[in-house]
Amino acid sequence: MSIPEAIVHEHDVIVIGAGGAGLRAAIEASATGAKVAVICKSLLGKAHTVMAEGGMAAAMGHVDDRDNWEVHFADTMRGGGYLNNWVMAEHHAKEAPDRVRELEAWGAVFDRTKDGRILQRHFGGHRYQRLAHVGDRTGLEMIRTLQDHGIHQGLDVYMEMTVIALLRSGGRIAGVLGYDRERGRLRVWRAGAVILATGGIGKAYRITSNSWEYTGDGQSLAYEAGAEIMDMEFIQFHPTGMVWPPSVRGLLVTEGVRGEGGALRNSEGRRFMWDDIPEAYKNQVAADEEEAWRYVCGDKNAQRPPELLTRDHVARCINREVKAGRGSPHGGVFLDIAWIKSRVPNGEEYIKKKLPSMYHQFMQLAGVDITREAMEVGPTTHYCMGGVRVDGDTQMSSVPGLFAAGEVAAGLHGANRLGGNSLSDLVVFGRRAGESAARWAKEHGAAPVDNAQVESETARALAPFDRLNGENPYAIQSDLQNVMQRLVGMVRVQSELEEALGHIASLRARAANCGVVGHREYNPGWHTAIDLRNLLLVSEMITKSALLRPESRGGHFREDFPLRSEECTGFNLVASRADDGSMNIQRRQRPPIRADLQAIIERMK
Amino acid sequence: MASHAQPVTDSTTTRPVQFKIWRGDASGGAFEQYTARVTGGMVVLDCIHQVQAEQVPDLACRWNCKAGKCGSCSAEINGKPALMCMTRMDTLPTDQPVTVEPLRAFPSIRDLVTDVSWNYEVKKKITPFTPRKPDRPDGTWTMYQEDIERTQEFRKCIECFLCQDVCHVLRDHHKHDEFIGPRFLVNIAALEMHPLDVADRIADLKDRDGIGYCNIGKCCTKVCPESITITDNAIIPLKERVVDEFYDPITRLLRIFRSK
Ligand SMILES: Cc1cc2nc3c(=O)[nH]c(=O)nc-3n(C[C@H](O)[C@H](O)[C@H](O)COP(=O)(O)OP(=O)(O)OC[C@H]3O[C@@H](n4cnc5c(N)ncnc54)[C@H](O)[C@@H]3O)c2cc1C
Ligand code: SF4
Ligand code: SF4
Ligand code: FES
Numbered sequence: 001m002s003i004p005e006a007i008v009h010e011h012d013v014i015v016i017g018a019g020g021a022g023l024r025a026a027i028e029a030s031a032t033g034a035k036v037a038v039i040c041k042s043l044l045g046k047a048h049t050v051m052a053e054g055g056m057a058a059a060m061g062h063v064d065d066r067d068n069w070e071v072h073f074a075d076t077m078r079g080g081g082y083l084n085n086w087v088m089a090e091h092h093a094k095e096a097p098d099r100v101r102e103l104e105a106w107g108a109v110f111d112r113t114k115d116g117r118i119l120q121r122h123f124g125g126h127r128y129q130r131l132a133h134v135g136d137r138t139g140l141e142m143i144r145t146l147q148d149h150g151i152h153q154g155l156d157v158y159m160e161m162t163v164i165a166l167l168r169s170g171g172r173i174a175g176v177l178g179y180d181r182e183r184g185r186l187r188v189w190r191a192g193a194v195i196l197a198t199g200g201i202g203k204a205y206r207i208t209s210n211s212w213e214y215t216g217d218g219q220s221l222a223y224e225a226g227a228e229i230m231d232m233e234f235i236q237f238h239p240t241g242m243v244w245p246p247s248v249r250g251l252l253v254t255e256g257v258r259g260e261g262g263a264l265r266n267s268e269g270r271r272f273m274w275d276d277i278p279e280a281y282k283n284q285v286a287a288d289e290e291e292a293w294r295y296v297c298g299d300k301n302a303q304r305p306p307e308l309l310t311r312d313h314v315a316r317c318i319n320r321e322v323k324a325g326r327g328s329p330h331g332g333v334f335l336d337i338a339w340i341k342s343r344v345p346n347g348e349e350y351i352k353k354k355l356p357s358m359y360h361q362f363m364q365l366a367g368v369d370i371t372r373e374a375m376e377v378g379p380t381t382h383y384c385m386g387g388v389r390v391d392g393d394t395q396m397s398s399v400p401g402l403f404a405a406g407e408v409a410a411g412l413h414g415a416n417r418l419g420g421n422s423l424s425d426l427v428v429f430g431r432r433a434g435e436s437a438a439r440w441a442k443e444h445g446a447a448p449v450d451n452a453q454v455e456s457e458t459a460r461a462l463a464p465f466d467r468l469n470g471e472n473p474y475a476i477q478s479d480l481q482n483v484m485q486r487l488v489g490m491v492r493v494q495s496e497l498e499e500a501l502g503h504i505a506s507l508r509a510r511a512a513n514c515g516v517v518g519h520r521e522y523n524p525g526w527h528t529a530i531d532l533r534n535l536l537l538v539s540e541m542i543t544k545s546a547l548l549r550p551e552s553r554g555g556h557f558r559e560d561f562p563l564r565s566e567e568c569t570g571f572n573l574v575a576s577r578a579d580d581g582s583m584n585i586q587r588r589q590r591p592p593i594r595a596d597l598q599a600i601i602e603r604m605k
Numbered sequence: 606m607a608s609h610a611q612p613v614t615d616s617t618t619t620r621p622v623q624f625k626i627w628r629g630d631a632s633g634g635a636f637e638q639y640t641a642r643v644t645g646g647m648v649v650l651d652c653i654h655q656v657q658a659e660q661v662p663d664l665a666c667r668w669n670c671k672a673g674k675c676g677s678c679s680a681e682i683n684g685k686p687a688l689m690c691m692t693r694m695d696t697l698p699t700d701q702p703v704t705v706e707p708l709r710a711f712p713s714i715r716d717l718v719t720d721v722s723w724n725y726e727v728k729k730k731i732t733p734f735t736p737r738k739p740d741r742p743d744g745t746w747t748m749y750q751e752d753i754e755r756t757q758e759f760r761k762c763i764e765c766f767l768c769q770d771v772c773h774v775l776r777d778h779h780k781h782d783e784f785i786g787p788r789f790l791v792n793i794a795a796l797e798m799h800p801l802d803v804a805d806r807i808a809d810l811k812d813r814d815g816i817g818y819c820n821i822g823k824c825c826t827k828v829c830p831e832s833i834t835i836t837d838n839a840i841i842p843l844k845e846r847v848v849d850e851f852y853d854p855i856t857r858l859l860r861i862f863r864s865k
Contacts, residue, residue, distance in 0.1 A: 044725060045764055050669070050670065051675065104745065105739075107734035107736075107802075109756055109760060116749045117745070134760075140761070141760065148733065148734065151725075151728065152733050159722075211669040211671070245646020246644065247644075247651045252672075360673065361673070365646070365672075366646065478658070516663070517663055519663075521714075521715055524662065525657075525663045
């Protein structure tokens with residue numbers, strides 16, 4: 001095969017992404033004997049998963065024996081505003097405990113209960129103590145365990161390489177095209193099946209907890225390859241990001257702080273979360289501070305503090321306080337963990353032991369000692385509930401041979417993800433995707449790569465080098481982030497969404513004329529130019545989907561339609577590319593939920 | 606739309622700071638001078654990003670989390686190995702330029718990016734975690750919090766390789782073929798002190814991994830951003846195990862018996 005200048009690799013299964021989902025998928029696929037490659041933009045062990053803090057949700061019932069998969073399932077559906085793919089929610093709730101135990105068998109060391117089992121902590125929206133964790137560095141434990149296990153499974157890992165196109169043959173997948181950062185060389189990986197595990201889209205916004213990697217690559221690659229992308233209007237704004245100093249604005253403050261008893265207060269010192277309790281949770285919230293504290297301590301007869309309601313709700317309440325002029329000096333509210341010193345002996349040490357990275361992060365970056373002072377926090381763009389639409393059993397997308405798992409896939413979380421449900425999602429569906437992709441590759445074999453596609457994609461990728469006087473891609477990225485932050489953020493309204501679409505169109509025109517300086521070796525300007533088209537695509541998906549959902553639910557809040565609409569419970573929004581190249585967004589009727597699952601939901605209401 | 610093409614800055618307290626950033630690749634390079642606008646709370650990585658976004662878009666550096674959690678942004682700041690994202694500008698003297706250069710114990714790729722692939726090769730050779738049989742029929746084990754505290758300290762490692770950079774055995778004597786460096790001694794300590802692990806890495810430590818090269822100077826411990834007490838808690842106990850196994854006459858006899 002002669003492919004101009006590209007280096008060619010051959011595998012059965014290609015996994016794009018080396019976070020929890022990608023690594024778990026790769027381990028599973030290679031266990032079946034498939035020849036597997038993992039491609040990732042950063043070094044191994046640096047993917048987003050490493051940053052996860054609070055924990056991994058699994059109904060093991062170690063701390064509270066009332067917990068079981070049915071309760072976890074019902075919590076996930078309620079939290080997701082009942083737009084979740086219920087097949088996935090069922091698999092997730094049933095399989096998560098085994099995936100946690102499997103991590104332990106591979107060397108992970110979770111914090112322990114008094115009787116020597118894996119400890120579980122409280123988190124928003126979970127009825128019982130459910131999150132397996134390691135202090136506030138659970139993601140590090142997960143990624144290191146999978147990485148160290150995976151490198152002995154015969155995987156080929158291609159680090160610091162970026163995939164820029166999915167290659168198709170007829171209707172199916174045939175491989176991927178990418179470049180290596182070090183030399184800027186183009187490479188083709190031929191494969192029977194491809195698994196997307198590329199994570200989220202946070203870099204479309206100004207204020208985010210996400211890193212440079214989160215440019216919506218997987219969602220865009222899949223869309224361009226003809227796959228359907230679902231639920232993109234649902235973006236999770238985490239209620240507690242740092243707000244000060246400006247350079248750390250958006251950095252995450254784990255929900256674990258509230259799980260350990262952290263109180264949200266406004267400038268008047270009031271725990272304002274009690275001022276607005278949503279209907280669906282009115283039986284699940286403590287009557288007063290006393291009861292809330294008993295809950296934190298594990299009293300089974302107590303209800304949760306209102307700080308542990310779902311993230312969408314908490315974020316909106318914070319917004320309300322700030323808008324009403326009751327915020328903190330730098331435009332957030334106060335998160336106070338120091339107060340628990342009045343309740344626990346040796347409180348200072350206790351806080352440092354339970355929340356070591358938060359202590360460290362505030363001490364070093366903000367000069368705030370969280371064992372003495374309150375933190376200032378406000379919402380930050382955190383997670384994308386939407387993504388590639390997949391089959392709930394196999395994780396295959398609407399393009400044969402293309403699979404997706406982890407944050408890049410849609411379905412499990414519906415309109416809003418519960419904290420801790422992502423880490424478990426990664427391993428539950430990573431494993432499923434790995435298994436089905438390997439099987440698919442075996443059954444269908446390889447397909448020829450289309451050289452014309454490789455050539456045209458290569459030309460597109462290299463074009464910015466020809467525009468010596470083109471605009472700086474960083475400036476375009478920055479303007480896009482401001483548009484999305486200002487017009488398609490937590491609170492949306494038709495006129496602003498329409499305005500945003502206009503900006504996105506003109507930013508796309510500017511992006512088509514951006515240029516890069518220097519050569520192809522490790523050139524971040526060039527990489528940013530390539531990422532731009534993905535960011536623009538996902539921004540358009542988010543904005544158009546947000547326009548087409550005339551209601552408020554989960555991560556999508558419309559000021560002009562502030563209530564949940566019964567009619568809108570019936571559909572998900574699906575984006576796909578029309579024949580003329582334009583973006584088509586359609587309502588997809590939801591299949592009726594299985595009767596036994598509906599019965600569980602009713603029982604748990 | 607209001608255009609905020611510039612990164613967020615608080616204009617009231619902005620001051621210019623001079624930087625000398627190393628630019629180049631494997632064939633050589635030099636420090637080049639840049640100016641960044643610095644406001645309260647900024648870290649070195651913010652300044653590098655500002656220079657990159659506004660002056661030299663092809664300035665190469667690594668980062669991910671910007672919160673000291675991923676270990677990507679290691680560099681030498683004013684000659685001292687540190688994470689760029691956790692080094693606040695207000696902790697550095699600004700009467701002279703702040704120098705930023707790549708880790709020197711590894712080959713250069715470009716600008717602030719070094720080739721750390723050797724570390725990944727070293728790790729592959731370490732005998733992986735090997736648990737004892739599960740304690741319970743459901744395939745799980747009993748471990749108490751006090752049993753895991755030692756290994757949990759080592760498992761905090763974010764693989765920033767700052768300790769590798771500062772260790773004279775690697776940095777000055779280039780013993781990369783004979784010595785695995787502090788990071789991987791910590792890695793082995795995490796496995797050896799894992800309550801479930803039953804594999805034996807002591808012979809490898811002595812021969813292949815070169816633990817004898819370490820003279821316990823503690824430079825590694827001083828730079829560890831995770832405050833892992835590398836020398837006292839990881840290396841010294843491992844050295845003791847090597848001594849027990851190889852130089853203690855009784856253990857040695859037993860070992861000869863066992864290998865028969
Ligand atoms: C600060 C923070 C704290 C969090 N805490 C929690 C928590 O406590 N509990 C919880 O459940 N969830 C938490 N989350 C969410 C959770 O961590 C993420 O959703 C999850 O880790 C995503 O995992 P992933 O495997 O899907 O993707 P990632 O871990 O992000 O991995 C994506 C991979 O894809 C690669 N990639 C992307 N694009 C390309 C491309 N074009 N070519 C090649 N490779 C590519 C990247 O290099 C990377 O290796 C947190 C998130 C953040 C940001
Ligand atoms: S104590 Fe040992 S490992 Fe650490 S820097 Fe010194 S010689 Fe290297
Ligand atoms: S031991 Fe410390 S310094 Fe060394 S790689 Fe790990 S975190 Fe970095
Ligand atoms: S960017 Fe992750 S440690 Fe600095």
